[in-house]
Amino acid sequence: MENENRVIVITGASGAGKTSVARYLRAKYSVPRVITHTTREPREGEIDGVDYYFETEDSWGKNHFIEQVNYSGYKYGSSYEGLERAWAKSKRSNHPGVISLVVDTIGAITYKETLKDQAIIWFVTVSDVAGLRNRLIARGDNPKRVVERTSSNDFERDMHLPEKLKNRATVIINDNWQLTQEGADKFINKLFYM
Numbered sequence: 001m002e003n004e005n006r007v008i009v010i011t012g013a014s015g016a017g018k019t020s021v022a023r024y025l026r027a028k029y030s031v032p033r034v035i036t037h038t039t040r041e042p043r044e045g046e047i048d049g050v051d052y053y054f055e056t057e058d059s060w061g062k063n064h065f066i067e068q069v070n071y072s073g074y075k076y077g078s079s080y081e082g083l084e085r086a087w088a089k090s091k092r093s094n095h096p097g098v099i100s101l102v103v104d105t106i107g108a109i110t111y112k113e114t115l116k117d118q119a120i121i122w123f124v125t126v127s128d129v130a131g132l133r134n135r136l137i138a139r140g141d142n143p144k145r146v147v148e149r150t151s152s153n154d155f156e157r158d159m160h161l162p163e164k165l166k167n168r169a170t171v172i173i174n175d176n177w178q179l180t181q182e183g184a185d186k187f188i189n190k191l192f193y194m
């Protein structure tokens with residue numbers, strides 16, 4: 001990876017709005033997102049190769065992972081292949097050299113430690129967990145699974161900015177989508193134009 005390249009690592013709890021922020025960056029600033037891999041089943045409307053690379057236990061090992069975690073009983077990981085594809089898209093965009101990646105906080109710490117200053121960390125959170133649960137149910141997630149997931153240790157861990165990311169992460173409190181977009185605009189403008 002060339003030194004001027006940057007990865008915006010968007011992290012936080014499930015349902016906090018990480019993917020929404022990544023989609024916003026792609027739509028408004030043509031920042032491509034790294035597609036990561038998982039062994040979980042696709043949710044309704046999710047497409048292989050767009051939302052995730054959906055893997056089986058057998059196909060999982062064919063990828064070359066930079067990092068991988070177990071989350072809520074499934075494997076998730078970001079691969080060198082996925083990053084290369086995002087870099088290739090980035091080269092054709094208005095702002096070459098900037099890509100985004102959505103991971104849990106364990107993945108974000110790995111990126112911080114591996115890529116050093118090339119990793120720009122955005123921690124997305126909300127003030128109200130009940131509201132977050134409602135968002136997940138409105139997204140179409142199974143209500144029983146939403147309760148299980150938002151009661152899990154993984155979720156509880158990702159609701160708080162980890163010690164290792166303090167002084168390094170930009171915190172986005174995604175209670176209001178309009179304000180979140182304005183915050184993202186501010187950080188992106190700093191990155192692109194200053």
Ligand SMILES: Nc1ncnc2c1ncn2[C@@H]1O[C@H](COP(=O)(O)OP(=O)(O)OP(=O)(O)O)[C@@H](O)[C@H]1O
Binds near residue numbers: 016019020102138139
């Ligand atoms: N500020 C907001 N106000 C209302 N709804 C929101 C807001 N931000 C995101 N949402 C909605 O909340 C749901 C969860 O958001 P999103 O999928 O971006 O979260 P996530 O952190 O990527 O979750 P996961 O890690 O589980 O994939 C989506 O349906 C999204 O449209």
Ligand SMILES: Nc1nc2c(ncn2[C@@H]2O[C@H](COP(=O)(O)O)[C@@H](O)[C@H]2O)c(=O)[nH]1
Binds near residue numbers: 102107
């Ligand atoms: N460390 C990594 N975490 C990842 C990766 N891809 C996704 N995720 C995170 O997993 C949870 C659950 O995602 P969901 O889509 O099933 O709700 C969430 O926090 C994702 O950000 C990855 O490659 N590495």
